[in-house]
Amino acid sequence: MTALFQQLPIQPAQPYMIYYDSLSTVKMTENSGKHERTKHIEVDWHFTRDQVNAGKLKVQHISTTLQLDGPFTKALPVHTFVELISKLNMKAIHA
Structure with missing residues (x-):
């Protein structure tokens, strides 16, 4: 950079x-x-x-639960997964 x-x-x-x-x-x-x-x-x-x-x-x-790469790198509880992908303007279609 x-x-x-x-x-x-x-x-x-x-x-x-x-x-x-x-x-x-x-x-x-x-x-x-x-x-x-x-x-x-x-x-x-x-x-x-x-x-x-x-x-x-x-x-x-x-904190691990605040890292935006979490949904791509590890298994997370559903509520944490949904919260993080919403911060990335993504939607969990199967959650």
Whole structure:
């Protein structure tokens, strides 16, 4: 996204936000220390942590029930499913 915005030329007013439903993952992006349990983490997590430390990216926790991708990625209770797809202007024809 940064490369695209630089070509347009658009500068974001604040860091890009990523919302994630795993509180431990959010904490790992904030913690710059290396731990025994994190030595096998993929390179993209280290890149993300570096971007957070540089102030270019912010990772924030969000409840699983509030993530709009939920209906596409996991089984949800019917009321949660209907609520989330309605926020996407979709309609559950079988719910």
